[in-house]
Amino acid sequence: MRVRISxxxxxxxxxxxxxFLPLDKLDIGVCELTLAEAREVLADAEFNADIKGGPEEMPGGTRRAYAALVKQLCKAIAAAEVKASSKEKPTVTQVRAAGPDHQVVTVVGGRGTYRRQPCSDCPWRVDAVDEFPAEAFRHSAGVAYDMSQHTFACHQSGQKRPAVCAGFLLRGGAHNLAVRLGYRSGRFGDDVTDGGVELHESYRAMAIANGVDPSDPVLAPCRD
Incomplete structure (x- = not known):
């Protein structure tokens, strides 16, 4: 992908x-980066653009230049990922048992669609507690880790036509890199609503409500 370096x-x-960056490619002007290289540059730029968590002493103009680079990279990466995924047929890459009657399935590819409202037994719904076993929430906790590139899919959409869960977009996607890039690129719109139902405030809260021990190490990295 093409990126302009100021x-x-x-x-x-x-x-x-x-x-740790591909400096041989990062010259002033337009440069060509692979998707993996662009992600590395994005992570570095986001850190340096962060007023609270980034370097304490940095000129305002330099920080703004990093912020502009972040915006540019997010748009380019998201567009590249959507283009790539739209050409891929949904493929199951992992299946993990979650009790005798449930399993957590990892799917890559598909059209990159998303649900506009939580489904009737969406696990993010407060009134859907105990619909799924605690082990399912342990397996899926990684979607709530900082900068995760995995999303939480709607179980009703199935494996052949995967779609991102509306509850996840509303309550669990703030720190998810794939979701943030999706909003920047236009993959996700502002048309997702809770449909008038109460949702858990975070992945951690949802997992605990469904039986995961609050002290379980799998929940420690979750961002709320």
């Missing part, structure tokens, strides 16, 4: 020389 960012890279 003079301010070029100067930053020259001074910092971060060896």
């Amino acid at each position: 003079a301010a960012i070029d100067n930053e890279y020259a001074n910092r020389a971060p060896d």
Whole structure:
């Protein structure tokens, strides 16, 4: 993908020389990056653009240049991922048992669609507690980890026509990289609503309500 590097960012890279970035490609002007390289540059740019969590001493202009790079990269990465996934048929890559009657299935590919409202027994619904075993929530906890690129799919959509869960978009996607990129690219719109039902406030709250021990290590990295 093509990314434009500003003079301010070029100067930053020259001074910092971060060896974990593809510096041989990051010259001032338009450069070509692979999707993996773009993600590395994005992670670095997001850190440096963060007023609260990034470097304490940084000129405002430099921080704004990083913020502009973040915006550019998010749009480019999201567009590339949507284009790639739309060409792939849904493929099951992992199946994990979650009790005698349930399983957690990982699917890649598909059209990249999403649900507009939580389904009738969506696990994010407060009135749907105990519809699924605790083990299912343990298996899926990674979607709530910071910068996760895995999303939480609607179980009613099935494996052949996977769609991102509406409850997840409303309550669990704030720190999910795939969701953030999806909103920036236009893959997800502002038409997702709770349909008038009460939802759990976070993945952690949902998992605990469904039987996962609050002290379970699998929940520790979850962002609320």
